[in-house]
Amino acid sequence: MRLRVGTRLENIxxxxxxxxxxxxxxxxxxxxxxxxxxxDLLRGCADAFNVTDNQTAVVRMSSLGGAKILLDEGLEPxxxxxxRDRNRIALQSDLLGxxxxxxxxxxxxxxxxxxxxxxxxxxxxxGAKNVYDVDSIQLIxxxxxxxxxxxxxxxxxxxxxxxFFIGAAWTPFAPPEDFRVIRxxxxxxxxxxxxxxxxxxxxxxxxxxxxxxxxxxxxxxxxILAGIIVPKSAGMLxxxxxxVPGVDVPEDLIKRLKSAKDTQTxxxxxxxxxxxxxxFIPGVKGVHLQAIEAEEMLPExxxxxxxxxxxxxx
Amino acid sequence: MDSKIDKxxxxxxxxxxxxxxxxxxxxxxxxxxxxxxxxxAEFLIMPCSSKVETSHMVKILxxxxxxxxxxxxxxxxxxxxxxxxxxxxxxxxxxGLLDEIRMGVDRLRMExxxxxxxxxxxxxxxxxxxxxxxxxxxxxxxxxKR
Amino acid sequence: MIIGEWKPxxxxxxxxxxxxxxxxxxxATCMAECSAGGEKEVETLxxxxxxxxxxxGRTINIYTKxxxxxxEWEFIEELTPIIPKVxxxxxxxxxxxxxxxxxxxxxxxxxxxxxxxxxAIREEPGLWAVRCEACGDCMLAETFGLCPIARxxxxxxxxxxxxxxxxxxxxVDENVDCVWKLIVERAxxxxxxxxxxxxxxxxxxxxxxxxxxxxMLREDLRP
Ligand code: SF4
Ligand code: SF4
Numbered sequence: 001m002r003l004r005v006g007t008r009l010e011n012i013x014x015x016x017x018x019x020x021x022x023x024x025x026x027x028x029x030x031x032x033x034x035x036x037x038x039x040d041l042l043r044g045c046a047d048a049f050n051v052t053d054n055q056t057a058v059v060r061m062s063s064l065g066g067a068k069i070l071l072d073e074g075l076e077p078x079x080x081x082x083x084r085d086r087n088r089i090a091l092q093s094d095l096l097g098x099x100x101x102x103x104x105x106x107x108x109x110x111x112x113x114x115x116x117x118x119x120x121x122x123x124x125x126x127g128a129k130n131v132y133d134v135d136s137i138q139l140i141x142x143x144x145x146x147x148x149x150x151x152x153x154x155x156x157x158x159x160x161x162x163x164f165f166i167g168a169a170w171t172p173f174a175p176p177e178d179f180r181v182i183r184x185x186x187x188x189x190x191x192x193x194x195x196x197x198x199x200x201x202x203x204x205x206x207x208x209x210x211x212x213x214x215x216x217x218x219x220x221x222x223x224i225l226a227g228i229i230v231p232k233s234a235g236m237l238x239x240x241x242x243x244v245p246g247v248d249v250p251e252d253l254i255k256r257l258k259s260a261k262d263t264q265t266x267x268x269x270x271x272x273x274x275x276x277x278x279x280f281i282p283g284v285k286g287v288h289l290q291a292i293e294a295e296e297m298l299p300e301x302x303x304x305x306x307x308x309x310x311x312x313x314x
Numbered sequence: 315m316d317s318k319i320d321k322x323x324x325x326x327x328x329x330x331x332x333x334x335x336x337x338x339x340x341x342x343x344x345x346x347x348x349x350x351x352x353x354x355a356e357f358l359i360m361p362c363s364s365k366v367e368t369s370h371m372v373k374i375l376x377x378x379x380x381x382x383x384x385x386x387x388x389x390x391x392x393x394x395x396x397x398x399x400x401x402x403x404x405x406x407x408x409x410g411l412l413d414e415i416r417m418g419v420d421r422l423r424m425e426x427x428x429x430x431x432x433x434x435x436x437x438x439x440x441x442x443x444x445x446x447x448x449x450x451x452x453x454x455x456x457x458x459k460r
Numbered sequence: 461m462i463i464g465e466w467k468p469x470x471x472x473x474x475x476x477x478x479x480x481x482x483x484x485x486x487x488a489t490c491m492a493e494c495s496a497g498g499e500k501e502v503e504t505l506x507x508x509x510x511x512x513x514x515x516x517g518r519t520i521n522i523y524t525k526x527x528x529x530x531x532e533w534e535f536i537e538e539l540t541p542i543i544p545k546v547x548x549x550x551x552x553x554x555x556x557x558x559x560x561x562x563x564x565x566x567x568x569x570x571x572x573x574x575x576x577x578x579x580a581i582r583e584e585p586g587l588w589a590v591r592c593e594a595c596g597d598c599m600l601a602e603t604f605g606l607c608p609i610a611r612x613x614x615x616x617x618x619x620x621x622x623x624x625x626x627x628x629x630x631x632v633d634e635n636v637d638c639v640w641k642l643i644v645e646r647a648x649x650x651x652x653x654x655x656x657x658x659x660x661x662x663x664x665x666x667x668x669x670x671x672x673x674x675x676m677l678r679e680d681l682r683p
Contacts, residue, residue, distance in 0.1 A: 084614070088662060110621040113613050113632045130614070134662045137618040141659065153662055171622030176644040182657060183619040190659055198622055245623045245631055369504040376507030411504075414469045415512035453514045 004193065005147070005165040007104045008076045009048040011313040012286075013194065013223040018279060019286025020046040020307050021078060021196065021225060022298055025055060026066035035066050038295055039073035045302050047310055048105055050196070050288070053080040057114040058124050064094055068101050078167060079103050082111025087133035088142065088153045095146060099162040107167035107196065108139040137183075137190050140166055144191030168192035170224070172209035173202075174246035181212045188222045195222050196288040199229040199240070201249040203277040210281050219283030226278040230271045230291040230301065234258035268301055275305045326380035326446040328355040328439055331370075333363040333386050335393055336427045337435060346432030355439050363387065363424075364397035371408045375421055378455045381446035383439060384424045391428050398426060418449040461490040461581075462554040463588045464497070464574040466505070472550065473512050475571045476520065479548040484509070484573070485539065485561065486526035487553035494588055496574050497552025499526040505552065505573065530557025536564050543568060579610070589636070596667025596674070602660065604646040609663075611639035617660040620644070 003010055012019045022042060027034035042049065049070055053063040060066075067077035079098055086094065095106065114128045134142065134153075142153050147163030168187040172180050184195065200206040206226065213219055231237045231249075234257040241249040253270065260266030271289075278284050291297045302308055330343070337343065343357045356379075360366065363386030374382050384405055386398030405424040413419045423445070425438045466472075476482055484506050492498025506522045513520045523542055527535045530553035539561070543549075548569040551558040554576040562570040578590040593610040599617070600607060609615045613632035620640030623631025630638045647653045665671065 110614055110616060110623075112623070115613075115632050116623075132615045133665065135614070135616040135618050136621075137659060138662045141661070169622060174620070174622055174624045175626065175628045175638070176620065176624070176641045178648075179619060179640075179644045179653070179656070182653070186618055186657065186659055245625050248626075367500065367504075369500055369507075372504050372511075373507045376511050411469070411508055415473075415508060416515055417511055454511055 005104050005163045007048070007165045008313055009078070009105055010165045010193065012047045012311065015311070015313065017047075017311045018307065019048075019223065019225060020302060020310065021048045021050055021286065021288045022046040022295070022302075023050045023052060023288070023290040024066070024070065024295065025052050025292075026061035026063065028058065028060050030061060032069050035061070035069040036073055039070050039075050041296060042298060043073070043075060044310060045299050045308065046289070047286075048076045048078045050078040050080055050107060053082045053109075053111065054085065056112050056116050056122075056124065057084065057128070058122050064098050064101075064103070067098070067103050071102055076105065077103060078105040078107050080107045080109060081139065082109050083132055083134050083136055083139050084111035084114065084130050087131050091134070091139060092142060092146065092152055095143065095164070096158070096162055099164065104163075104165055105167060106143060106164045107169065108136050108143065108192075109169050110136045136168065137186055140168055140187055140190040140192050148191075166191050166193045168195055168222075169198070170195050171198040171246035173198070173205060173248050181209065181216060181218070184213060185216055185218055188218055192222050194285075195224045197224065197227040198246045199227045199244075199290070200274065200278060201231075201237070201247065201253055203274065203281075205248060206278065207281050210283050214283045219285075223285035224283055225286040225288040226281070226284050227288045227290065228271060228274050228278070230289070230294060230297055231257055231267050232292075232294055233263055233267075264297075268297065268304065271301050272305045275301075275307070324447060324451055325352050325354055326443050326451070327378070328353075328381045328383060328443055328446070329374050329379040330355055330357045330383045330385065330435075330439055331360055331363070331366055332357065332384070332435070333398070334359050334361055335391075336363075336385050336387050337430045337432075341430070341432045341435070343432055343435050346436055350436055350440075353436065353440060353443060355443075362392070362394050362397040363401035364392075364394060366401050366404060368404050368408050368411070371405070371422060372411065375412070375417065375452065376454055378452055380421065380449075380452045380455075381442055382422045383442045384422075385430075385435070385438065386424065386426055388426045388428050417452075420445040420449060421452070461493050461579070462556075462576060463494040463578055463580040464491060464554055464576040465494075466496060466501070466552075467573055467575055469508065469512055472505075472509065472571070472573055473516070476509070476513075476548065476550065479520070479546075479569070481521045481523070481546040481548075483523045483525065483539070483542050483546045483549045483568075485530065485549055485551050485553070485557075486524075487530035487551075487557050488526055489529045489531075491530075491553055491557075491574060492526075493582070494580075497554075501552055502526050509550075527553075527557075530554075531560055533560070533564065536560055539565070594668065595663070595665070596671070597664060599660075599663075602655070602658075603643050604650065604652075606639050606643045606646065608639055608643065611636075616640065617663060619656065 051063045051066040063079050067079040070077040115126045143164045143166045150158040150161035170184045237249045237254045240247045386401045392398040409419040486497045486502035502524050506524050529535050550571050550573045552573045558572045579592040580588045580590045583589050590610045624638040628641045630636045
């Protein structure tokens with residue numbers, strides 16, 4: 001099969017390897033060394049590295065800037081792009097700039113509302129004016145057209161195409177649950193090449209969502225990477241279960257982590273079990289790992305899960 | 315405001331809005347009032363405490379009354395079921411406004427009673443007057459153009 | 461209707477700081493309906509402002525008037541006899557009414573007493589909620605009569621974001637239903653869920669205020 005873009009991630013998926021992506025949050029500051037340190041820590045552990053775009057609407061180094069630093073360090077970034085802060089003009093312009101700098105993977109998401117930032121420890125910018133000129137599905141279409149047809153959303157043509165390997169998010173469990181797979185289908189129809197899901201803790205429930213996606217033929221059309229968040233503590237699991245939409249943590253898991261003698265060891269164990277469990281669900285083509293503010297845990301987890309070394313690509 | 319006013323001697327002028335059902339049938343608060351020396355109050359009877367509007371309450375205070383007491387029926391005894399509850403919500407809202415302009419929320423209060431005797435009513439007024447006394451006279455005193 | 465709510469009294473008091481004679485004007489239409497600027501509110505705010513000023517050691521003379529509609533020239537004319545007596549007008553109309561008065565009486569300062577917030581419906585007594593954002597390109601036909609522009613915090617056009625809470629409320633406000641959940645439910649109730657499969661293209665915001673100042677011209681109605 002011909003590669004659409006030729007990124008490492010695309011290659012890995014196309015060659016049938018079980019892909020590993022991890023999330024790298026840019027710093028709340030302008031120091032490039034923070035990104036470089038994370039690159040050193042995670043080099044070789046994953047096929048691609050998601051760089052978040054002002055997650056929870058808290059201002060951080062841009063995903064474009066952060067992704068470029070990773071690229072310079074020899075890691076393959078996935079630039080995340082939300083539609084919260086930029087209109088179609090800015091989005092497309094940044095995409096062209098990103099492409100020119102060598103970035104080729106892009107994950108298209110709605111983004112947390114700016115009021116979400118105010119709910120955490122940080123102030124964020126709840127008084128900001130948001131944009132939401134296009135939605136995440138429309139952004140996927142925009143990327144598709146920049147790459148396949150070399151045309152902008154408004155109809156003007158580009159000098160030459162700027163193809164991206166296009167990613168999208170999927171939250172299978174949030175209400176209205178029956179519609180979630182339809183929304184996934186829309187994203188794939190719009191042009192998504194790969195999908196990273198919201199964190200999975202309830203494997204059985206995820207399996208049944210995957211079956212629905214499989215029946216609709218979606219697992220053939222796009223590569224679904226199961227999202228896995230390293231559970232740092234029982235409190236964090238409880239918090240996510242109660243407060244993070246679409247995250248459903250079985251009570252047993254919370255209890256298990258709570259009663260563990262060594263939380264960290266148990267957390268690693270749980271993560272590895274989750275990876276192994278989702279790995280054998282038909283249609284799951286990889287995992288997307290997040291260790292929020294604990295990225296140093298990832299190399300060990302990935303190694304113990306038997307996912308190292310990452311395959312070489314031709 | 316005249317700071318020389320001795321708050322101990324200041325006798326607030328009260329207005330009492332009360333629902334006809336919360337006092338005993340033959341009780342006459344005006345007559346009873348005369349028997350209590352010093353207490354100054356004007357009694358206005360309403361068919362139901364829910365008839366009180368925010369604008370009435372604010373106006374009574376803006377016209378110079380030092381304190382305003384709204385007396386309604388007990389929650390479960392209101393003839394109009396939710397009348398006294400509605401009145402209480404409005405009183406709370408109006409108290410919020412008084413707070414916003416720093417007039418002192420305690421100039422306005424709601425009490426509830428059932429078949430009150432004159433004596434009981436006077437006790438309510440007296441206790442509200444004590445609260446108002448602490449706030450001093452209404453700066454709007456004498457504002458009402460007659 | 462248009463909804464709004466009183467500005468903080470402190471802000472109003474500061475606005476009126478330099479004035480001795482003020483006309484407080486209500487509007488008996490939308491602002492009366494949403495209990496922000498009808499006759500009742502005018503008659504509450506006027507004594508309240510007198511007190512607020514007095515507390516600060518100042519006196520103010522407030523005239524009051526409530527017009528049938530503050531956004532129509534013919535009703536605004538009713539203010540003509542009072543305007544010469546005042547230095548300022550405090551309007552409890554929506555922003556349209558405030559501007560109409562400012563336009564008609566340029567000789568006085570005009571202040572808004574209300575923050576106009578949205579185009580809404582009274583869902584229940586004492587509870588109003590947004591329904592429309594005047595986007596100029598109504599898409600209610602495709603969304604089963606529920607507006608995702610006004611009622612989705614992100615104005616999404618192709619289905620719910622991943623943030624819908626487990627109880628179906630919006631990620632941004634635990635008291636508000638995720639409108640996309642409602643749209644999906646209504647579509648299912650009509651047996652037309654497949655209508656929501658279509659990918660809705662990027663919206664042409666040029667029909668809304670994003671496209672510049674809106675005007676509407678009907679030659680047939682002009683003198
Ligand atoms: S689609 Fe536009 S015009 Fe229609 S209700 Fe929504 S905002 Fe108003
Ligand atoms: S939860 Fe629903 S209403 Fe709220 S932003 Fe997301 S899609 Fe819109």
